[in-house]
Amino acid sequence: MTETLRIISPVDGSVYAERRYATDAEAAAAVDRAETAQKAWRQTPLAERQRILTDALERFLGERESIAEELAWLMGRPIDQGGGEVGGFEERARYMIDAAPEALADVDPGEKPGFRRYIRREPVGVVFAIAPWNFPYMTAVNSIWPALAAGNTVILKHAKQTAVCGERLMRVLTEAGLPEGVFQALHLDHDVAAGVMQHRAVRMVCFTGSVRGGQAVQRAIAEGGGFAGTGLELGGKDPAYVRSDADLASTVAGVADGAFFNSGQSCCSLERVYVHQSIYDEFVERLTAEVRQLTLGDPLDSGTTLGPVVNTAAAEFVRGQVTDAVAAGAKALLDPADFPANRADTPYLAPQVLVDVNHSMRAMTEETFGPLVGVMPVKSDAEAIELMNDSPFGLTASIWTRDAEAADAIGQHLDTGTVFMNRCDYLDPALAWSGVKDTGRGCTLSVVGYEHLTRPKSFHLKVD
Structure with missing residues (x-):
């Protein structure tokens, strides 16, 4: 049959x-x-x-x-x-x-x-x-x-x-x-x-x-x-680099959208963010406030801005990444209880921002495909480039800065199919959509x- x-x-x-x-x-x-x-x-x-x-x-x-x-x-x-x-x-x-x-x-x-x-x-x-x-x-x-x-x-x-x-x-x-x-x-x-x-x-x-x-x-x-x-x-594990000269208001809004639109279920979702140490604390505070405004709930409700992930197994996979990262020393900045629709053993999953992360953690190296992003401070463009390239994947990378020449120069060193400046998670049909590595x-x-x-x-x- x-x-x-x-x-x-x-x-x-x-x-x-x-x-x-x-x-x-x-x-x-x-x-x-x-x-x-x-x-x-x-x-x-x-x-x-x-x-x-x-x-x-x-x-x-x-x-x-x-x-x-x-x-x-x-x-x-x-x-x-x-x-x-x-x-x-x-x-x-x-x-x-x-x-x-x-x-x-x-x-x-x-x-x-x-x-x-x-x-x-x-x-x-x-x-x-x-x-x-x-x-x-x-x-x-x-x-x-x-x-x-x-x-x-x-x-x-x-x-x-x-x-x-x-x-x-x-x-x-x-x-x-x-x-x-x-x-x-x-x-x-x-x-x-x-x-x-x-x-x-x-x-x-x-x-x-x-x-x-x-x-x-x-x-x-x-x-x-x-x-x-x-x-x-x-697969993808797309990074963003926020330089010290970035416009924080527009950058936070763009990063949050790139990480959490479609509940993070996009090949080119932002899953890891590297922020210059001089603006790191302010960026993290603003990003957390931005994500906290999301409304998790029934996708058929017009007031919902974050729907469930595709199935319970996908939700549990993301929860597992968070649990492992926290056990290894990371800090989760959002309380799932602030999102009443969040429920274990269902596809309804609260968004999460992780700090104190590093590349020994699955959340920073393994594709998440869910509403989770890790944020790390960096000292320089060179350190950011090294960390952005430290991945088996290479679909897109975004650079948030007021300096187009700097973005171009950084982009020359990135192992990725697309380099964005001050935007992410978008396909321009006039440009080639491709990837490298895995x-x-x-x-x-x-x-x-x-x-x-x-x-x-x-x-x-x-x-x-």
Whole structure:
């Protein structure tokens, strides 16, 4: 009997939705349909592909309210913040649609007498996208919209917790006129998903998730004997450095938002902050006051600013990091009792700020993915750089200062995919989104993001 996928809401522990997992045969048939559909889709003029993707986007935008409510039930995000995901989806989709003509244009290597030469960007074929639960729409659009714009067909597997989100994307694309088989959202368990990766027609796997998940993706492809490419956005432990010249009011607000928005459940959430010792005490006092103003509660309540984390296990993991840090000498500055909704053995978890921390503690080295941040004083830019780089991850880093030249100079020394100044936890679709070290490989967004979704094909024509 086929296993059933059950989505348990963190709001109240109820079953939000149930779906049947696809079988190996059904998944293989879906890849075959995608392969067949891609032959015609790649010949569809780019302008028509852009029109369909824009139409689907507009339909998606018209469902903003239902999307916000859906996200509250699925992963606990406060309903008043759900519209932000729709806005982020729109910004990324529009940019990638508009960037397609430039990204897909022929490359001219220059004149050579007697020859006509150019490099064409051709679609790779069938793309398998695996999207996470924490930003189910904004992460999915990073690969789906440009992959389709480039002439690929796409199969999407969403994380179990947000599996129904793929159904919405499939519906709006179908309503916009996307041909059958060009985009398919499937409910797959891990074993069947591995089989999809190993199908000869799948030429690219775009995965956002854990380090262990990224390793499993690469292992499955290798064991299948194929050579599908991979784009992997994996874990993070993103740092911030607050220099002595930072504007404290705006910096505290930005750091608090970067650490606690979406209950800290973002790949690029701030999880560790290094503050120049001359302003350390004032920064910590202000940050603690800022976080104390958060309202933990039912995400369907408009007054809630901090919802539950995705499940009880995630909450207990964060509590464990705090307990271990305090046992090792750290100090927790917030009393969970000040957040009445905080309850053990539930996903409702109070935010926490830790001081007197160091890099021997899990809270400063291990990805938290929850409403917790550690703060350390530093004596200099050089010490801050050393500590920011002391991590197996490298997604983003932020520098809070009035000196743009100093931020640029510090950024040159950081092992990270993105360097921010006076902001954090944001993806500019015009810039490449990438990571280093255990954060993964590959790139999404920007014109550069089209490169792994296409392959170069050279034309070398001898003419009279």
